Amino acid sequence: MPNSNTHTDSSPVFSPLYQQIKSLLLQSLEKGEWNAGDLIPPEVELAKRYNVSQGTVRKAVDELAAENLLVRRQGRGTFVATHQESKIRFRFLSMKADDGTDFKTRSTILDVKHTTPPEAVRAHLELNKKDAAVQISRLLSFDNTPAVVEEIWLPSQIFADVTLDKLTNYKGTLYGWFEAEYNVRMIRAVENLRAVVATPQVAQLLEVSAVEPLLFVERLSYTYADKPVEVRHGWYLTAAHHYQNELI
Structure with missing residues (x-):
């Protein structure tokens, strides 16, 4: 018993x-x-x-x-809450200037295409082999100086009609646009960080040498019910900025 x-x-x-x-x-x-x-x-x-x-x-x-x-x-x-709120609008952007000053961020969309994602991205987004994804490439500049190159992957079944024209004409944040156009709100994200050397393409966009050390950040973002809806790869130039994370 x-x-x-x-x-x-x-x-x-x-x-x-x-x-x-x-x-x-x-x-x-x-x-x-x-x-x-x-x-x-x-x-x-x-x-x-x-x-x-x-x-x-x-x-x-x-x-x-x-x-x-x-x-x-x-x-x-x-x-x-909405990503248009000033309190949380940039809460997923953790770059700070080394001298503590504020800086203006400008986003330039480089390319948008619907394509078959790499296997690792497909696994993160829980897609089937035949499922397509939206690939967004963009450049972030801080005070008009290139600072971050991003490659963003989204499931096409949710973001079916994302185009270069639509994103170029939108003046707010990407997360604000996802929320306004597709009612998809990113509520949490998991990031992995490591040091890398710039690839020739990234180096050209950041206007640095091909051996420039960069911070590589892979982010997996989730909406409600812990559904993964975004994979974001970012190559960060940290010559004058650093990545800040507050642990509570």
């Missing part, structure tokens, strides 16, 4: 009530009940909807706000 005190992997895991409400709110976000920039119902209304206390709802909303998924606006309510 098994010991009644033995713990097994099948034992239910306790989840605080506010975490359950947080999960329900996330489901509504995933399903598009509230889109980026939308005002969500007041906490008192959500409390009635889920049959819990207003304090429980507030705690769930507080966590989503801390994760930059919701934004509280004094006297106006709580809104679904």
Whole structure:
């Protein structure tokens, strides 16, 4: 007879009530009940909807706000966060000037094509062998000086009509455009960093020698429900800038 005190992997895991409400709110976000920039119902209304206390709802909303998924606006309510928000607009761009000064970032789209992605990209995006992907190449300049070359891969079944003209004519951030045009919001990203030597093509774009040391960053970005929707490769020139990451 098994010991009644033995713990097994099948034992239910306790989840605080506010975490359950947080999960329900996330489901509504995933399903598009509230889109980026939308005002969500007041906490008192959500409390009635889920049959819990207003304090429980507030705690769930507080966590989503801390994760930059919701934004509280004094006297106006709580809104679904958007990449147009100044607070989070550049939160995925971690480059800082060595001297601490601010700099202007300019994006130049170099090319856009729909093609078969490399095997590693296909695996990251969880695509089938015959699935196509959008490949976006662009150059970021800091104060008019070339600084970053990026190669961005997106699943074509979601971003079916991305073109060079459309991206060139858009003046906001890429993540803002994905959100506005395709209702796809990047909510978290995982990055791998390593030192590399510039390839001839990258060196030409960055206007450096072919042996220039660069920082290579591979980013895998996820939307709701931990669905991977972007692979981004970046070659960063760090002669006057550094990559900053705050760990909390």
